[in-house]
Amino acid sequence: MQTSPATLPLTVWPARGRHVGSAAADVLRVNLQQLKDGAVVDDFLELKEEQAFEARWRVDGEVTVRARLTLRPDDEWVLVAEAEQPWKAAWASPAGMFWPLGPDADWDHDAVAGLRMRDANRLPEDDKELRRLLRDCARASWAVHLIVHEAMTPDERGLRSLTEHLPPSLRHRVVEHRAAPHQFRAVNWALKEFDVQVPRGGAVLLPPLPPGRDGEDFAVRSVFLDGTEPAELIDAVTRFASLPRPLPEGAEDALTALRERWRLTTAEEELVRQRELVAMYAEALDAMTKSRDLYREAAERANEALAAYREAGAEPPRPPAEQPGSPLQQLTRTLERFKPRRPPRDENDAD
Template structure:
């Protein structure tokens, strides 16, 4: 990494991160209903819903810093805990936000989801998205921040070549999802209209966004890809897009490796493309700034503790405060000893006459200049020795 390159944090392999927009009328109600149903079904260990201000509040038992604050535009905060493979605990936090511009119609409610497991994430585990959101086409929670892009659908590219370039530019600079461009060699039947991501394991399904070009867009798509990303899309093929801007510390993107020459959109599994998607998703990726903040809030601002975790936390806080009190007591004792030593030195130097005797030295009758200088030197030596003993005592 060069000196001028910004510091980039890699996404940990234990984390699952996503964000999007909910365009329906009551997003928090959709989340609440889904969590209640999953807990009743035994899928969840527990969940909690919090007011963002209360969630960020710091107390003596639960001190929290600014990293636990989701910000002034946060609406609600939800936490859920569940287990996978019978023993691995997953903790997840979803926060809903007011839209950035209230005057823009149809912008919807923003949401950010951060989940982390006790070990490296397995793509076959439950998708955290469907822990909070119902996996139903009737609930429009899966809209990306890029306009006209959804997570669970085939996103056909715009007809205009400039708009295609803008779309490619926007999605490759987001960093939250794996984006795939597929070109149709011919118009598919209803089975081929299903998104490729429907063949992926559950936890990977909602991390992949598919963009598709129609048969007549072959030249427009190839030109836009070459112009924006310096990549080529084979007719009837597909490309897994890189994350831009590339970082010097990240793995090099191999265009040939993530290009598939033929994709058959007939309802069968496009095995080669699925393998390339899984391989790309497993690579180390830069962590977007907003994703890093969400992961920090999950770790530093977690509320849904088990009884065992509550007890361990309380014991740890008692130990921490006891150590702080011991340190304060030791410091107080050291300062008292230093003050007593200084007072003793002062008494020795002034022969018990205190501070008023010091300024009178130049006017002592019968004492010559040499005597006064000698007395001053004697006082300085006495104080030096005394304060030397004081420093040794503090050490």
């Protein structure tokens, strides 16, 4: 039976991209240290054996955000952040807490399309390539994809990416695609399979959408490419990004790693964890004591029965095979349940 994919929690911010430069770990390490020195992040930890970085900071003064970024051998990175409250678009982008935000940074390329998250990316002229690109983006990318049609060729101000006007948390989750004036028909032909159309001189967001949602709800009739703030487009992107949606492929594993393998603990959190371990060991010891008493009682009864057989001159019966619910198996299951799940802290980890 096929199960429905898990829904992205409202507290979680996911992103996946590609670093096209060199020494990605060095870039992360230097940037995180600078942000820690400037009290922008509370602390960070490098997990060298996992090629991962953890960081913790606060938003709105008191809401803690925990985030984990993992580097992969193919230069891809996966970042999942989780806040103590539902995520707000006005909060700082977690990507900007790990990566430098300068214009020459090499980290902000979409993992599927290879396009930059902070650029206005030109759509391919070839129709087949155009359709293949949009299909790949809709099916595999973690980003929100914005299709903008230029009613006329814009000037220098209009060539700048519209993502710079978005709320901070969305600037590194949106990939903007630009269609030239003559591509209007070709783009809508490619978008037909997604049941959405881009208005002439407007914009549309690329599905998939949750059930019951219409793509036209996220189409913008007019986008003025003159450098002014596109209020209607910002509203559409913000509403689209806040919709409940399934966790993208691979995000569930990344979220599990964040929640269950988190090692950047505060002193208070470590104290709570040690108390939990003490309680678990106490429960395990109690289970062992009870099992010992059960074995002692069973052994006494077995000895009494054996003595009775011998007195009667009968052959003692063969002992039965261990039953699934025996005290030994109960004890084994108890000890397995209380094994510590956290890996030991690496001595080479950063403080």
